[in-house]
Amino acid sequence: MRRIALALWNPIVAKEYRSRMRTWRSPLAMTVYIVLLGGLGWAIFSGMSLSARSAFNTGQAASFGQGLFIYLILFQMVLLAFITPALTAGAISSERERQTIDLLFVTRLPSFSILWGKLLASMSFVLLLLLLSVPIFSLVFLFGGIELDQLAAAFVVTAVAALTLGVIGLACSTAFTRTLPATVAAYGAAFVLLAGSLLFGLLFPTDIDPNATRAPAPPAVSYLSPLLPLVTIGTNSPVTWYGVRNSPVGFSSACAGPYGSSCAVPLGPNGVAIGKGFVRTPPQPTGTAIPSGLFSGWQYWQATVTMQLLLSLAALIVSAALLPPIRHLPWRRPTVRESA
Amino acid sequence: MIAIEGLTKIYGRRTALDHASFEVPKGEIFGFVGPNGAGKTTTLRILAGLLEPTAGRAFVDGADVIQRPDLVHERLGYMPDFFGVYDQLSAVEYLDFYAACYRQPKARRKKIADDLLELVGLSDRRNQLVDTLSRGLKQRLCLARALVHDPAVLLLDEPASGLDPRARVEMREILKELQTMGKTIVISSHILPELTELCTMVGIIDQGRIRATGPVHDVIRQLTIGRRLRITVLGQKEEAIAVLRPLSAIHEATMVNGAIEAAFEGDEATAASILQTLIAAGIKVSGFNQLEGGLEDAFLKATAENVG
Numbered sequence: 065m066r067r068i069a070l071a072l073w074n075p076i077v078a079k080e081y082r083s084r085m086r087t088w089r090s091p092l093a094m095t096v097y098i099v100l101l102g103g104l105g106w107a108i109f110s111g112m113s114l115s116a117r118s119a120f121n122t123g124q125a126a127s128f129g130q131g132l133f134i135y136l137i138l139f140q141m142v143l144l145a146f147i148t149p150a151l152t153a154g155a156i157s158s159e160r161e162r163q164t165i166d167l168l169f170v171t172r173l174p175s176f177s178i179l180w181g182k183l184l185a186s187m188s189f190v191l192l193l194l195l196l197s198v199p200i201f202s203l204v205f206l207f208g209g210i211e212l213d214q215l216a217a218a219f220v221v222t223a224v225a226a227l228t229l230g231v232i233g234l235a236c237s238t239a240f241t242r243t244l245p246a247t248v249a250a251y252g253a254a255f256v257l258l259a260g261s262l263l264f265g266l267l268f269p270t271d272i273d274p275n276a277t278r279a280p281a282p283p284a285v286s287y288l289s290p291l292l293p294l295v296t297i298g299t300n301s302p303v304t305w306y307g308v309r310n311s312p313v314g315f316s317s318a319c320a321g322p323y324g325s326s327c328a329v330p331l332g333p334n335g336v337a338i339g340k341g342f343v344r345t346p347p348q349p350t351g352t353a354i355p356s357g358l359f360s361g362w363q364y365w366q367a368t369v370t371m372q373l374l375l376s377l378a379a380l381i382v383s384a385a386l387l388p389p390i391r392h393l394p395w396r397r398p399t400v401r402e403s404a
Numbered sequence: 405m406i407a408i409e410g411l412t413k414i415y416g417r418r419t420a421l422d423h424a425s426f427e428v429p430k431g432e433i434f435g436f437v438g439p440n441g442a443g444k445t446t447t448l449r450i451l452a453g454l455l456e457p458t459a460g461r462a463f464v465d466g467a468d469v470i471q472r473p474d475l476v477h478e479r480l481g482y483m484p485d486f487f488g489v490y491d492q493l494s495a496v497e498y499l500d501f502y503a504a505c506y507r508q509p510k511a512r513r514k515k516i517a518d519d520l521l522e523l524v525g526l527s528d529r530r531n532q533l534v535d536t537l538s539r540g541l542k543q544r545l546c547l548a549r550a551l552v553h554d555p556a557v558l559l560l561d562e563p564a565s566g567l568d569p570r571a572r573v574e575m576r577e578i579l580k581e582l583q584t585m586g587k588t589i590v591i592s593s594h595i596l597p598e599l600t601e602l603c604t605m606v607g608i609i610d611q612g613r614i615r616a617t618g619p620v621h622d623v624i625r626q627l628t629i630g631r632r633l634r635i636t637v638l639g640q641k642e643e644a645i646a647v648l649r650p651l652s653a654i655h656e657a658t659m660v661n662g663a664i665e666a667a668f669e670g671d672e673a674t675a676a677s678i679l680q681t682l683i684a685a686g687i688k689v690s691g692f693n694q695l696e697g698g699l700e701d702a703f704l705k706a707t708a709e710n711v712g
Binding site: 078079083087163166169171173390 | 453470482484486491502507549
């Protein structure tokens with residue numbers, strides 16, 4: 065038990081807190097973060113107040129609340145995607161540049177503790193930013209339309225996404241000797257995670273199968289992006305606008321309603337209607353759960369959190385394998401040595 | 405206490421260390437001498453468990469540096485040839501941090517930091533930020549850092565490099581104190597005269613190979629052939645050299661800075677008979693003394709054999 069406690073709470077964390085909070089950068093980063101997020105919240109709030117003067121009812125208030133929440137949560141995710149890689153991409157490489165990493169290696173601190181300490185210190189700062197944003201998000205409850213569980217789920221997604229970005233940044237910092245390439249790689253990875261995975265869903269959407277019994281769902285890779293579940297949580301409605309497409313031998317979309325239709329006409333490869341009979345269209349998703357595929361029945365945010373945690377674990381394992389100065393890799397034959 | 409056996413390290417095509425072997429018994433101060441790029445830092449990094457040797461073995465207090473790095477780190481204090489300091493940490497916090505990394509109990513860490521700051525003469529700077537300390541003070545703090553876990557063995561890579569003469573003297577005093585505390589110390593340095601005074605053992609390394617190793621005076625005797633005389637005469641220098649050269653005990657006699665330096669083979673009686681011969685030949689000898697061969701001579705001799 066004591067060993068676990070020592071591994072989790074180690075001197076690196078306390079040292080990082082001291083170093084980080086004694087510079088002007090941390091208060092500045094917190095201030096800029098709050099000003100940007102609060103500024104956006106205030107701008108949207110003002111815009112809504114203006115439009116509410118002409119006409120405003122309970123339904124509109126709920127939709128305003130949802131709109132404000134989605135803008136804020138997406139903006140917060142983008143802000144964290146800029147901040148988190150910067151926090152961790154230099155964690156190990158800056159120790160190398162400062163020539164302090166060897167001094168840590170010769171102590172009794174295991175390599176994993178060094179990684180963990182760096183990660184914990186960086187993620188604590190991200191958690192602090194998330195906590196600072198809570199009062200801004202409370203604005204949403206003035207309008208309604210968002211429940212507490214939605215807010216909690218959105219914060220879990222955001223926190224896990226930030227953790228994933230942090231661990232990937234740490235892996236880049238371990239893999240690259242210098243901080244600059246590590247930072248570039250970490251931002252590249254952040255872009256791929258947030259936007260690249262969504263782009264995958266646009267480029268390679270799931271084809272609608274007319275004979276399927278379940279509604280189509282976007283490809284599983286696209287769940288890696290936290291943006292999709294955040295929008296799903298905010299709108300509290302199924303995903304019908306992304307990641308699915310009619311197959312080459314598809315259906316006339318003109319008569320395909322949101323809940324399926326019986327008037328669809330099969331189309332040939334040249335887009336000309338073929339046949340005369342009525343063809344059944346596949347069912348459309350109705351709830352916020354993923355209707356089919358690998359994560360069938362899961363909420364989008366649950367799939368995202370699971371995939372990102374697995375990705376974080378993989379990145380952490382890679383970092384732990386790369387960090388030690390002498391790597392005892394399992395596939396390397398141990399040298400037979402005798403005691404002197 | 406420290407042993408390396410056939411240690412070899414190859415970087416690509418370059419052999420940094422070539423079957424190096426030596427042993428340092430407990431309580432000795434081992435001077436590790438060699439030109440730049442000779443393999444000193446590579447050897448020390450292997451001993452500290454920071455580098456894997458291509459071949460060979462290294463032990464610290466019986467623990468294999470590759471097999472049991474945990475034991476090695478417990479018994480070893482390592483001070484590299486750079487400072488490695490953090491921003492925004494005071495000297496006492498810096499030592500406290502490393503003491504915590506070496507798993508020293510929290511209750512003891514304050515005393516450890518205070519004692520070490522006193523040992524290296526930094527008690528009055530305990531709350532100064534480490535990155536604002538001068539080079540000499542940083543060097544002393546780094547030595548204190550290597551001692552936070554009271555290791556039995558100290559590896560000091562160029563501890564005096566870049567220090568002014570006063571700081572070097574202070575560093576030497578601290579090392580002498582550590583010697584009295586019974587630590588086994590390995591020092592790599594270019595400051596050869598200091599090593600002669602401080603070290604009990606010496607190892608000379610060049611191009612990755614150990615050229616000589618053993619107690620300082622043994623190495624000097626081993627590498628400097630014969631003994632040397634410095635003779636000053638009133639005029640008659642050419643005549644004096646002409647008298648000396650035919651003598652069978654004299655290897656060579658040359659003029660050096662206005663005096664005659666002669667290498668000879670023999671003991672005190674041989675030196676006395678050389679003086680008698682000069683006087684008998686009518687040479688007016690005003691000075692006659694024997695020169696001690698130094699570590700520097702031994703080092704130059706050991707490394708010159710491989711040049712050209």
